[in-house]
Amino acid sequence: MSQGPVPPPDDHGVADWPEGSAPAPLPDSLPDGRPWPLIAVTVVRDDGGAALAATLASLDGQAYPRLHHDAREVAAAETDPADRIDADYRLWLRAGDLLAPGALSALCLEAELSGAGAVAGLRVLFAGEVHGLDLLGAPGVASCGEGEPFDCGDILVSRESLGHLGLLASSAPPASESLWSRLAAAGVRTSRIGRPVLLRREPAGGPPPSGLSVASLTDLGHGGGAGIAHRRLGEALELAGHRIAHLRLADESPPAAAEWSDRFSRTEAAIVSGSYDLVLAGNLHGATRGGGFVGRLAAALPTAIALHDLFPLTGRCAHPKDCPVIASGCDARCPTPTEYPQLAPGRIAGAFAAKRQALAAPLLLANSDWTESRARALAPAGTAIAPIRLAFPTGVFRPRDRAALRRELGLPEHDVLVLFAAVIADAPDKGFDDLVATIAQVARPGVGFVAVGRLDDPGVFGLPGLHVPGLIGDEETLAQWYGACDVYLTASRLETLGQTPIEAGLCGTPTVAYRSTGLTSAVIDGVTGLLVEPREDALAEGLDRLIADAALRRRLGAFARIVLESRFSHAAAAVSLNDALAGWPGMPGMAPETRLRFRPEMLRHFAFARDRQAGARGLVAVPSRPAVRLLRRAKQAVLGRGMPLWMRRALYAAALLRRRVSR
Template sequence: MSHGPTQSKDDHGVADWPGASAPHAPLPDALPDGRPWPRIVVVILPGEGDARDADTRASVTGQDYPNLRHTVCRDASEAGNAIGAALADPETDYVLWLVAGDLLAPGALAALCLEAVLTGAGAVAGLRVLFERGVHGLDLLGDPAAPRPDADDRSGCGDVLVSRGALLRLGVSERVTLPSSTELWSRLADTGIRLSRVGRPVLLRRCAAAHQTAPAGLSVVSLTDLGYGGGAGIAHRRLAEALALAGHSITHVRLADESPPAAAEWTDGFPRTEEAILGGRHDLVLAGNLHGATRGAGLIGRLAPAVPTALALHDLFALTGRCAHPKACPVIATGCDARCPTPTEYPQLAPDRIAGAYAEKRRALAAPLLLANSAWTEERARSLAPDGTVIARIQLAFPTGVFRPRDRAALRRTLGLPERDVLILFAAVIADAPDKGFSDLVATIKRVARPGVGFVAVGRLDDPGVFGLANLHAPGPIGDEETLAQWYAACDVYLTASRLETLGQTPIEAGLCGTPTVAYRATGLTSAVVDGVTGLLVAPGEGALADALEVLIADAPRRQRLGAFARMVLESRFSHAAAAVSLHDALAGWPGMPSVVSSARLRFRPEMLGRFAFAKGRHAGATGLVAAPSRPLVRRLRRAKQAVFGRGMPLWMRRALYAATLLRRGATRRTPAR
C-alpha cells in the first residue's frame, strides 16, 4: 500500500522505496532460538526545510518488523522526551533515531537487530547510501578512535541501532541534543560497549554531492595462477571486485599468461610478470591461488620485500610443502619432506623436492600479510606458519544481489524440476572429488532417497549413475552466477559432505538464495554455516548428515525459517562491502603498509549499491565461473585414467605432459606468421 511519498523514488537508487512492500521474504515469527523479536523504538527527528517526513514514516512502517514503535517529533525538546520515554520503558530493547527526510533501507531493522542478538553487541551499524538527485556514494562507520571529520554528520543516527542498556550507560536520555552517528560510535567504544557492523545498507541519507569525498584509492595488483575460474579463482575475483568498489584501482595479472600449468612443478621464475609488477609503482599485491602455475614461493619471496604483498589463504598451500590441505598428515608437525604421503595428489610435487619447497616458503612468509577467510583458517594458519608471520582475518565477498531468494515454484517450472518434491542440492566445481567427501555424499543420499525426495548435482560429475537414483537432476557445470543462483533458489536444502574447506563458498551462496545447509561441523564450514540459524551442523560420523537431512525433509516450516535467517545473516556478513571493510581493517593494522590508516568512516563508490538485491540498477553477475562441460569422450578417458592410476598423477606422466607442452610451444614459435 502506498504511503504517498513526495520524493522521486529513483533518487536514492532503491527500487520502489518507500511505498512498496519490502523486497524480502516475510520475517519468521520469532528469533532463531524461539524468543520473540525485541522491541525497537524509532524516533524521527525534525529535519531542515522540506523534510519529506511522509517518506521517512513510510520507510519505517514499511520495515514489516513485528515489534516496532515509532514517534515523530516536531522539535528537539520532543525528541529528547521521546528518547527518555523509550529508555524509561523496560520493554524497550533497542532505539534508533533518524532525521526526517532520511529513509530506513528495506529490511534494515531486522538485519540490525538479528546481528545484535547473534553477536551480543550493544550497538550495530550498517551502510549509509548518500543521495541527492542520484546516489553519490556509500559509507560505513569505521574506527571509533579515528578523528571525526570537521564537518560531522547532523544529529541523525539512523545507521546505528543501540540497545537500551548501552544508551543508559551513556546517559543519552539526559541530553537534549542527540549525538551524531560518529560521535555516538566513539562514545560507545570509550564506554567499553561491544560494537558490530553489517555490510548492507540500512539508511538512505539525503546529502548533496558537494559534501561527499571520493574514496582515496590504492593501485592494487590482483595476482593469480590461472585467473578467476574455479572456486578459489572466483573467491579471489570477488575480493578484487570489493577493493574496486571501495575506490581502488585493480590490475589483473595471471601467471599462466607467461608459463603454462603443465610447467608448474618446474617453474618458479616469471621474469616478465615480475618486471611489470615491480615497474608499475603499485601500492599492493593481492596474491592468491598460485599453485596452478608454480609450486614454489620464490615469486612471493621476491615481490614482498619490494612491494607490500597480501596472500589470501584460499587454501593452505602457502603453509605446506606441497598440499592444499594437510588433513591429519603425520609429517607436517616436524616439517614437510620426502615422507609426504600424497605427493601424486594435486598440487603434485616430486618427493625429493618437497623439503626444499617447504623451507623456501617459510623464508618467504617473513614479509607478506596472510589473509585468512574463516576463524578455522586463521587458527590453522597460526599453528602452521613460522613465528612472526602476520595473519589477519577477512570476509570473502559474494554478489548478494544475484544470489537471492526467488519464486521457487516458478523456477522449478523454468528449470524442469518437479514442483512438489523436496529437492536436495549439492555442488562443487568437481562434484565427485574425494576431497569434497564424495563417498559420504553418496552414502547419505542413498539413506534418504525415496519417492518425493529429489536431488540436484551441480558441477562436473563423470558418472551420475554411481548414485543409482532415478530422480537425480544433473545440469553439470554452470558457468554464470545468475543461472547458478536459480538452481540454488529452486531447491529446499543444500548438502555438503566436505570436511576440507577453508570457508565453504557454496553453503553461503545457497543461504543467500534462501536455501539452508546441512554440513559437518568441521574446518571453515563453522564460519559458513551458523548452526541452527542458517542451517544445521553435525559432528562427523556415519549417518549424521542423513539424520539432519531427515529432520529438514519432514519439517517445511523449519526449512523456511532457516532459509529466511540465512538470507539475512549472510547478506550482512558476506557482501562486497563487508569484504572491503575487512580488507581495509587488515591492511590498516599491518605495519607493512603504513599508508593505509584507520578512518572514522569508510567510503565506497556508488556502484556498491548495485551489489544488493533491492538496488534499482542491480548488478547482473559474472560469467566464466568454471570450464565448459567435458565431451563424452573426455569423460570416458578421465574415468579410465582414474581406474588405472587413481586420481593422483604419477611423476612420469607429469613429465610427459610438461615435455609435450614445451614441444608445442617450440613448434608454435617456429611456425611463420601468415
C-alpha cells in the same frame, strides 16, 4: 535542519521506494526462540511535510514485528526522555531519512547473534541520484567532530549501551561518528554490517580519496572456486575506490610446468615496475609449487596472500588434514605427493623451506575463524595474519519464487529437492563417498536430488530421477538452481570457508554440513542451516530433519538471507580488507578512516537496487567432451586420482613442445 523537497521515489536508486514490495516476512521469533526485541525509533522533524511522510513510510515498510516509532519536533526531542519507552534497542532518524528495506531486522539480528551493543550499517547518499555509500570505520577511530545531534540513523544501539553513555535520560545523541567513537571508548562491543540501512539525501561532496593501486595475482585466473573468490575480492576493492590490475602466471608458464617453475620474469618485472601499492596474491599453486617468487615480490613491495587454501603454509598440499609429517616440517615423508598439487618427494623439503622464508614479509588473509587458527598454528612465529570476509554478489544470489523457478528449470513441483554442488562434484576432498552414502540413506519417493558441477558418472548414485545440470558457467543461472531447491547439502570436511553454502543461503536455501573446518563460519548452526558432527549417519540425520520439516526449512532460509547478506556482501569484504591493511605495519601509510567510502556502483550489488549488477560469467571451464570424460574415468580406474611423476613429466614435455610449435 531543513531537508528540502523530497525527491521522487526512484531518484535515490532503490526500485519503487518506499511504495515497493515489502521485505519477505520474518520468522515469528529469533533463532533461539526468544521474541524479536522491541525497537523504538524517534523521528526528529523540523519542517514536517513530505520529508516526514517519506521517513514514516520507510518505517511502515520494515515489516518488523515489534516496532514503536514517534515523531517529535527538535526542541521536544532534546527535552523528552528517550527511555520513556522500555525498548531493547533505539534508533534516531531525521525527517527525510529513509530506512532501507529490511534494515531493522538486519541490524537487530546481527546485534543478537554477535552480542554487540551497537550495530552500524551502510548509508546510501543521494541527491537526485546516488553519489556514494559509506560506513563507519573501525571502532576506536577518533571522530572528526561532534556534528549535529540525532544525525545517527545508521546505528542501532541497545538500552544497556546507551546507559554506559548516560544517554537514557537525554534524547539528544551526537552524530554517528562521535557516537561510534564514544561507544568504543566506553567499552561497548560494536559490529558493522555490509548492507545499506539508511538512505540520506545530501549534496554530493568532493571526489573520493585516491585509492590504492593493486596488482591482483592468480595462477590461472578467475575460474573455479578459489579463482571466483579472488575475483570477487578484487571487485570489492574496486567498489571501495581502489584500482585493480589482474595478472595470471599461466600467461607466462603453462600449468603443466608448475612443479618445475618458480621464476616468472615478465610478471615479476611488470609488478615491480608498475608502481603498485599492493600485491594481492592467491591461488598460485596451479602455476608454481615454490615460494621464492612470492618472497621476492614481498621483499619489493607490500604483498598480501589470500588463504583460499593452506598451500602457502605447507610443503605441497592445499589441506594437510591430519598429516603426521607437517608438525616437524614437510619433506620426502609426505604421504600424498601424487595428489594435486603434486610435487616430487625429493623437492618437498626445499619448497617448504622456501615458503617459510617467504612468509617473513607478506600479510596472510584468513577467510574464516578456522583458517585463521590453522594459519597461526602452521606459520612461523611473527607472521602477519588478519581475518577477512569473502565477497558474494548478494543481488544475484537472492530469494526468488521457488515454484516459478522449478517450472522454468523443468523440476518437479512438489518434491523436496536437495542440491549438492562443486566444480568437481565427485572429488574425494568434497566428501564424495559420504555424499553417496548419505543420499542412499535418505532417497525415497517425494525427495529429489540435483547435482551441479562436473560429475563423470552420475550412475554411481543409483538415482533414476537425479537432475544433473552439470557445470554452470554463470552466476545468474547458478542462483536459479539454488533458489529452486529446498536444502543444500555438502559432505566436505576440508573447506577454508565454504562458498557454496553461503551462495545457497543468500538464495534462501538452508544447508546441512559437517561441523568442520571453515564450514563453521559459512553455516551458523540453527540460523542458516544445520551443522552435524563428523560421524557416520550424521548428515543423513540432519538432512532427514529438514526434509520432514518445511516450516524449519523456511525459517532457516529466511534467517540465512538476512545474516549472510550482512556479513558477506562486497561491502563487508571491502571493510574487512580495509581493516586488515590499515592495521598492518607493512603498509604504514594506510591509516584507519572515520568513514569508509564506496563508489555509487556498490548499491547495484544489492537485491533491492534499481538496475542490479548482472551476474558474472565464465565461472568454470567448459564441460569436457565425452571422450575426455571416458579417458579420465579410465585413468582413475587404473591409476587412481593421483598423477605419477612420469605422467607429470610427459605432460610438461608436451606443453613445452606445444608452446614451441605455436611460436
